[in-house]
Amino acid sequence: MLDKLKPSSVWKYFGEICAIPHGSGNIGAISAYLQKFAEDRGLAYIAEPCGNVIIRKDATPGCESAPAIVLQGHMDMVAVKEDGCTKDMEKEGLDVAVSDDGQFVYAKGTSLGGDDGIALAYGLALLDADDIAHPAFELVATVDEETGMDGARELLATDVRGRRWLNLDSEDEGILLAGCAGGLTQMSTFSVTRDTVSGSLLRISVTGCRGGHSGTEIDKNRANAILILALLIREMNCGKMLQPLWISGGEKDNAIPTSAEMVLCVNEYERFEICRAFDSAERKLLATLRRQEPDLAFTLEETEDGGEHMIREGSYRVMSPASFEKVLDFLLLVPFGVSAMSEEPKGLVETSNNVGIIRTVGDTVVVDSSVRSMIALRKEQLGDKIALLTSLCGGIAERHSEYPGWEFRPESALRDTWVETYREVYGEEPLVKTIHAGLECGLIIEHMPETDAISFGPNIYDIHTTSERMEIASVERTWNLLVRLLAKLGGK
Numbered sequence: 001m002l003d004k005l006k007p008s009s010v011w012k013y014f015g016e017i018c019a020i021p022h023g024s025g026n027i028g029a030i031s032a033y034l035q036k037f038a039e040d041r042g043l044a045y046i047a048e049p050c051g052n053v054i055i056r057k058d059a060t061p062g063c064e065s066a067p068a069i070v071l072q073g074h075m076d077m078v079a080v081k082e083d084g085c086t087k088d089m090e091k092e093g094l095d096v097a098v099s100d101d102g103q104f105v106y107a108k109g110t111s112l113g114g115d116d117g118i119a120l121a122y123g124l125a126l127l128d129a130d131d132i133a134h135p136a137f138e139l140v141a142t143v144d145e146e147t148g149m150d151g152a153r154e155l156l157a158t159d160v161r162g163r164r165w166l167n168l169d170s171e172d173e174g175i176l177l178a179g180c181a182g183g184l185t186q187m188s189t190f191s192v193t194r195d196t197v198s199g200s201l202l203r204i205s206v207t208g209c210r211g212g213h214s215g216t217e218i219d220k221n222r223a224n225a226i227l228i229l230a231l232l233i234r235e236m237n238c239g240k241m242l243q244p245l246w247i248s249g250g251e252k253d254n255a256i257p258t259s260a261e262m263v264l265c266v267n268e269y270e271r272f273e274i275c276r277a278f279d280s281a282e283r284k285l286l287a288t289l290r291r292q293e294p295d296l297a298f299t300l301e302e303t304e305d306g307g308e309h310m311i312r313e314g315s316y317r318v319m320s321p322a323s324f325e326k327v328l329d330f331l332l333l334v335p336f337g338v339s340a341m342s343e344e345p346k347g348l349v350e351t352s353n354n355v356g357i358i359r360t361v362g363d364t365v366v367v368d369s370s371v372r373s374m375i376a377l378r379k380e381q382l383g384d385k386i387a388l389l390t391s392l393c394g395g396i397a398e399r400h401s402e403y404p405g406w407e408f409r410p411e412s413a414l415r416d417t418w419v420e421t422y423r424e425v426y427g428e429e430p431l432v433k434t435i436h437a438g439l440e441c442g443l444i445i446e447h448m449p450e451t452d453a454i455s456f457g458p459n460i461y462d463i464h465t466t467s468e469r470m471e472i473a474s475v476e477r478t479w480n481l482l483v484r485l486l487a488k489l490g491g492k
């Protein structure tokens with residue numbers, strides 16, 4: 001299917017990679033394939049304890065004195081399939097196909113893993129070629145990028161010689177990434193006291209917010225459903241009448257939440273008051289938020305679902321108004337969205353926070369916030385601010401899943417050479433940007449601070465979904481750019 005596409009060696013190896021199941025956490029077979037590739041060609045390689053594979057090739061004649069170059073990508077993919085697709089992605093290869101218009105490669109019924117199989121395919125094609133000039137070359141294939149960047153985290157600096165680093169894990173041809181955000185998750189836990197009350201249950205929900213990625217879409221002015229719910233409750237101004245059983249919203253700390261809900265217990269007199277307050281608050285909030293979130297909806301409905309907080313029908317354990325108020329204070333004060341824009345490059349998001357999840361677990365309410373910044377100190381400061389607010393509101397703050405950013409370097413010889421090569425190949429200017437999301441380069445540079453890194457790649461659309469597709473012509477142009485860049489870096 002791919003054998004008529006160019007460059008043929010790149011597509012040949014991409015096809016071989018697609019035939020091997022390699023979802024995150026299932027990298028044994030792809031790792032063995034890479035090792036066998038090196039053995040078959042007499043190339044030196046290292047298989048690290050965490051599973052990373054590093055394959056080396058000497059410089060071609062005339063390029064011996066140039067410093068070594070690393071091409072790096074991750075060997076795992078996000079393995080997702082359509083409802084009804086019967087493929088066992090743990091055991092079976094992908095059904096790769098070319099779209100009817102001949103423009104794209106995709107996989108039938110599943111994600112493609114162009115992210116980041118194409119990086120390995122480029123690397124293997126270079127290792128296998130005997131007609132491409134390059135300095136001493138290393139392909140670094142890392143494991144489990146998609147589930148926490150474990151391979152980059154555990155990479156040993158002593159296993160890699162090169163300090164000029166090409167990360168091929170970007171999906172926008174024409175854009176060179178030269179920096180990325182670091183991040184951390186700040187967890188705020190509030191203990192609540194509970195009272196036993198009788199009455200009936202009402203559910204208040206916020207739905208229809210657009211959501212999006214908490215990094216790359218944090219500057220798109222999207223509303224946060226959890227915080228909208230807090231605003232609604234504040235606006236209802238029902239104080240002691242609000243007796244929630246639980247509050248919940250959001251699914252991932254790195255996604256802007258699209259919905260949130262709260263279930264509360266009311267008696268007959270309060271029910272009328274609460275419904276009236278809800279109607280008035282709903283009207284006010286919709287009037288101000290409708291343009292920002294056209295599908296935003298508020299609902300108030302009866303429910304019988306008291307979950308673990310139901311003693312028997314009509315009798316429930318509810319959060320005391322005083323302890324719920326502390327949670328509400330936190331939600332009304334916690335920062336959300338962009339808190340600073342960058343100076344260099346100008347106009348990009350520098351520091352942000354997303355309140356991603358709220359959940360009620362027994363007698364605690366837990367809120368997860370995902371802080372990102374291009375600047376390590378700013379990430380620390382914003383994390384601290386949320387921790388301080390947590391304790392002021394009577395909660396306990398904990399931090400986890402921290403990863404370093406990749407700060408934009410004012411001077412980068414590698415970046416300059418890439419930009420110059422891009423101009424020659426494309427006859428136009430590329431965009432040099434930083435990205436407000438995590439890339440493995442942050443961890444690489446933490447291990448090897450002297451590393452000069454850049455990140456680029458061919459056009460891949462809708463990654464991590466079953467609509468993922470890779471542009472065939474873009475793969476070829478990016479290959480031509482890569483070949484030219486290596487010759488230049490070899491001093492040719």
Ligand SMILES: [Zn+2]
Nearest residue numbers: 115116145169
């Ligand atoms: Zn990737």
